[in-house]
Amino acid sequence: MLKLFFLSAFLNLSPTSLFAQIQERDSVFDQTNATQTDTIVIRWPQKKAKIVSRGLKDLTPEVLLVKPKTLVKKYKKITPFSLWESQNQFSLNINEVAFVNWNAGGENSISGLANLNLARNYKFGNITWANELRLRYGINIQEGQGLRKTDDFIKFSSVFGYRKDSVTPWYASAKLNFNTQFSDGFRFPEEIPISRFMAPGYLFLGGGVTFEPKDKKFILYVSPLTQKSTFVLDETLSNQGAFGVQRGEKTFTELGFLVTNSWEKEILKNILMNHRLTLYTDYIRSFGNVDFDWEMNFTLKVNQYVNANIGTHLIYDDDIKFDEVVAEDGTVTTPGTPRIQFKQLLGVGFVYKF
Structure with a gap:
């Protein structure tokens, strides 16, 4: 009812x-x-x-x-599935100082530093292939001195890895690193060229193991067998025996042990730490004498497009000599000594990810 x-x-x-x-x-x-x-x-x-x-x-x-x-x-747009992951970032820092009737004195100057980071990463099953290209170039214009370079590098890295299952963070890996610069570097005030494109250029090629956890924030690569090739393609610098090559030679090859590590962590809210370390020692000439390249950068995020950056860069290479005096006939009158190289960066600028 x-x-x-x-x-x-x-x-x-x-x-x-x-x-x-x-x-x-x-x-x-x-x-x-x-x-x-x-x-x-x-x-x-x-x-x-x-x-x-x-x-x-x-x-x-x-x-x-x-x-x-x-x-x-x-209809909802469907993004095609891809095994490749892309990351692109461009940043530009500009600093300017100007004086008008300034009693304390000073020189007008303007400087700029541009960074471009590109990454292409492939993953399928237990196979990974990570590729990264980093480009940086900085200039400074100061009144009475003209244009000078403040920073310059080209760095490319490619790592191919394979693991036996989908659980372990350890990969059997092969790695290639290549480093050089864009333009000439000078020693002032003499304005003597001390480096150029592919003078030096470094190529690392070897195999080992990679520890890469799931979050990919901490990556450790250990290679017991890595070939390091040093290129000095400028004739003047090669005749001086710069960067470890024999005088008159343009290449130099070593075989040694390589360790690299990168670590990225947000230590505080909107403060990101990025650390990169490379250690290398040669088996034949000077085993135990370690060359290192260590970058430490802190990024302070203001908003999506503005960041502040604080960074340091330490380098020690036993083949790079300082205060070496070479006569016109190519003989060394005063032998040089290797030294720790240090660089500090501070800037605020524009950041764009695409």
Whole structure:
């Protein structure tokens, strides 16, 4: 009985019954003007019915003329599946100092530092292939000195890895590193060129193991067998025996032990630490004498497009000599000694990821 009661109530509220009730009550409505597109709309809680029609001319307070709406289907854009992951970032820091009648003195200057980091990473099953290209170039213009270079490097890294299952963080790996610079470097005030493109250039090629946890924030690579090739393609510098090559030679090859480590961590909110370390020792000439390259950078995020950067860079290479004096015939009159190289960076600039 209860089901029959609800069924009868539903039929009494159907559009047909409502339409009939309104026809009986509103004699001004001309049924000949109605079309098949007529619909009944109930406005709750007043429970008043309104007739929606295209062809009505005389409208009562309970009749509303509305144009039919077109239904538009919205489709969600589907991104194609890819085994490659891409990361691109460009940053530009600019610093400027200007003086007008400044009693304390000083020289007008402007400097800029541009960075471009590109990464292309492939992963399928237990195979990974990580590729990274880092480009940096900085210049400074100071009144009375002209244009000078402040920073310059080209660094490319490619690591191919394979692991036996999907659980272990250890990969059997082969790694290639290549480093050089864009333009000439000079020793001032003499303005003597001391480095150029591919003078030096470094190529590391070897195999080992990589420890890479799931979050990929800490990566350790250990290679017991890595070949290091040093290139000095500038004839003047090669004749001086710069960067460890024999005088008159343009290449020099070593075989040794390589360890690299990178670690990225947010130490505080919006403060990101990035650490990169490379250690290398040669088996044949000077085993135990370790060359190192250590970068430490802190990024302070202001917003999506503005960051502040604080960084340090330490280098020690036993083949790079300082204060070496070479005569015109190529003989060394004063032998040089290797030294620790240090660089510090501080800047605020624009960051764009694409």
